[in-house]
Amino acid sequence: MNGLLHQLVSGIASGGIYASVALALVMIYQATHHVNFAQGEMAMFSTYIALTLIEAGVPYWGAFVITVAVSFVIGAAIQRVLMNPMANAPVLASVGIFIGLLLMFNSVAGWLFTYTLKPFPSPFGEGPPLFGGFVSRHELGSTIVTLIVLLTVWAFFRFTRLGLAMRAAAFNPVSSRLVGIPVGSMLALGWGLAAAIGAVAGMMIAPVVFLDPNMMSGVLLYAFAGALLGGITNPLGAVVGGFMVGVIENIGGAYIVGTELKLTLALVIIVVVLVVRPAGLFGKTVVNRV
Amino acid sequence: MPTPDAPALLEAVGLHGAYGESKVLHGLDFVVDQGGVTALLGANGAGKTTTLRAICGMIRTAGEIRFNGARIDGRATDAIARLGIAHVPDGRGTFMELTVAENLRLGAYARRDKAGVAADFARMFGYFPTLRERLRQQAGTLSGGEQQMLAIARALLLHPKLLLLDEPSFGLAPRIVRDIFTIMQRIVQEEGVGVLVVEQNASLALAIADRAYLLETGRIVMAGPAADIRRDEAVRRSYLGY
Numbered sequence: 001m002n003g004l005l006h007q008l009v010s011g012i013a014s015g016g017i018y019a020s021v022a023l024a025l026v027m028i029y030q031a032t033h034h035v036n037f038a039q040g041e042m043a044m045f046s047t048y049i050a051l052t053l054i055e056a057g058v059p060y061w062g063a064f065v066i067t068v069a070v071s072f073v074i075g076a077a078i079q080r081v082l083m084n085p086m087a088n089a090p091v092l093a094s095v096g097i098f099i100g101l102l103l104m105f106n107s108v109a110g111w112l113f114t115y116t117l118k119p120f121p122s123p124f125g126e127g128p129p130l131f132g133g134f135v136s137r138h139e140l141g142s143t144i145v146t147l148i149v150l151l152t153v154w155a156f157f158r159f160t161r162l163g164l165a166m167r168a169a170a171f172n173p174v175s176s177r178l179v180g181i182p183v184g185s186m187l188a189l190g191w192g193l194a195a196a197i198g199a200v201a202g203m204m205i206a207p208v209v210f211l212d213p214n215m216m217s218g219v220l221l222y223a224f225a226g227a228l229l230g231g232i233t234n235p236l237g238a239v240v241g242g243f244m245v246g247v248i249e250n251i252g253g254a255y256i257v258g259t260e261l262k263l264t265l266a267l268v269i270i271v272v273v274l275v276v277r278p279a280g281l282f283g284k285t286v287v288n289r290v
Numbered sequence: 291m292p293t294p295d296a297p298a299l300l301e302a303v304g305l306h307g308a309y310g311e312s313k314v315l316h317g318l319d320f321v322v323d324q325g326g327v328t329a330l331l332g333a334n335g336a337g338k339t340t341t342l343r344a345i346c347g348m349i350r351t352a353g354e355i356r357f358n359g360a361r362i363d364g365r366a367t368d369a370i371a372r373l374g375i376a377h378v379p380d381g382r383g384t385f386m387e388l389t390v391a392e393n394l395r396l397g398a399y400a401r402r403d404k405a406g407v408a409a410d411f412a413r414m415f416g417y418f419p420t421l422r423e424r425l426r427q428q429a430g431t432l433s434g435g436e437q438q439m440l441a442i443a444r445a446l447l448l449h450p451k452l453l454l455l456d457e458p459s460f461g462l463a464p465r466i467v468r469d470i471f472t473i474m475q476r477i478v479q480e481e482g483v484g485v486l487v488v489e490q491n492a493s494l495a496l497a498i499a500d501r502a503y504l505l506e507t508g509r510i511v512m513a514g515p516a517a518d519i520r521r522d523e524a525v526r527r528s529y530l531g532y
């Protein structure tokens with residue numbers, strides 16, 4: 001029983017990571033109708049920036065803030081320099097760009113930081129597990145950080161003028177320009193925000209899995225499964241889907257398929273969703289009158 | 291009435307417009323005065339929608355477009371909107387996924403005067419009471435007429451100096467069309483905007499316009515006071531049907 005409870009808590013903790021990356025994927029998907037396959041590698045690269053800062057003596061939370069800011073700038077710059085000129089390009093060209101980005105971040109990270117596994121510090125301390133031993137300090141802390149990030153992003157999109165303009169620019173760029181919204185800048189902000197969210201996810205997962213240039217490839221697959229499960233057109237659904245995948249992965253890995261085959265669960269979820277319910281559990285089919 | 295040497299609110303000189311390689315507008319000259327309604331008439335495919343798109347920088351253009359005397363051709367669409375040019379586009383341009391309230395807030399995106407925006411919201415609810423009842427509804431689920439009202443309200447919330455309307459009567463029941471045109475007349479009188487309206491329904495447009503242009507395959511073939519155009523034999527036969 002305690003074992004199951006522990007798997008559930010771990011599932012929620014890693015589910016938060018998947019939820020964050022799933023949210024980043026959905027944000028880009030809504031604006032471009034493409035899945036940014038490089039989202040995970042961008043997060044991995046951000047995590048190396050954080051490690052470099054920490055090794056240079058910057059205190060953890062200082063490094064955290066700088067990393068988030070730098071990641072935001074990198075994300076926005078990628079949109080401006082690479083994606084913007086591709087706005088009207090055929091689908092395959094965009095897919096090519098995403099895969100190119102993925103390989104580029106992966107190999108540059110390997111070249112700069114080597115492919116050896118590196119430990120990454122947790123800001124929540126090493127002490128004994130909490131609440132009768134079934135939740136580690138890092139699990140609790142990273143879940144709280146993830147929830148803060150998700151709530152902040154939700155409130156930003158829901159309540160601010162800029163958040164509304166970013167949603168409008170993603171849904172309907174033509175009408176957005178006609179009301180005076182600089183659509184290109186909004187897309188760049190969206191990429192920046194997605195990269196910043198990914199950076200937090202990377203820094204939160206790195207203490208658990210160790211840092212190496214391939215750290216995020218599995219995470220991206222789980223996040224993608226979560227986004228599909230919740231509904232790739234629904235940010236809230238994608239977040240819920242991310243948490244669900246975390247729980248399924250942990251419990252399924254412990255009791256059904258075993259840890260070695262855990263990643264297969266993500267593929268199974270992806271295939272089942274695509275076949276049975278392509279819109280996802282919470283995907284809204286928008287009612288459009290013509 | 292503007293003073294004789296003040297620049298027109300909007301003036302196009304030798305305006306050309308094209309979609310990629312295909313040229314659609316071939317050197318248009320026209321003006322829109324402040325506080326007046328100018329009608330742009332023409333058959334399907336004449337280039338009416340394209341003319342409005344050219345004004346807003348949505349397509350490639352050549353020639354001059356002046357707004358209050360300053361060149362706006364070549365500027366970005368969003369920058370042109372922020373100068374005070376609102377456009378109710380072909381197809382209404384509804385933000386389908388967003389709520390009615392969010393659509394209206396987007397209309398006022400370019401403005402910083404909170405008090406003025408609040409007053410304009412109240413005024414729009416005066417013009418279009420149904421919108422107030424549907425504030426939380428997803429805009430994509432509004433009826434065609436309601437979406438047209440929303441599009442007009444969204445455009446007016448920019449507090450524009452120039453309002454471009456692309457077939458405001460399209461697809462609407464005659465009674466709703468009459469309501470909308472009555473409201474538009476009130477808006478022109480009360481808000482002092484200049485309006486450039488594109489209409490298939492020529493008699494309706496000529497009834498509220500003080501100036502009109504007739505467009506045929508990308509060229510202006512007739513221009514003048516709306517009253518004269520209304521009386522013209524050829525226009526009557528081809529566009530008014532009596």
Ligand SMILES: Nc1ncnc2c1ncn2[C@@H]1O[C@H](COP(=O)(O)OP(=O)(O)OP(=O)(O)O)[C@@H](O)[C@H]1O
Binds near residue numbers: 335
């Ligand atoms: N996006 C586009 N790409 C290429 N050609 C276009 C495009 N939109 C319109 N055209 C062409 O430009 C010409 C003028 O079209 P436009 O939409 O301006 O006509 P219109 O006067 O508004 O007609 P309607 O009364 O049917 O709305 C037409 O020949 C049309 O085929």
Ligand SMILES: [Mg+2]
Binds near residue numbers: 339456
């Ligand atoms: Mg048209």
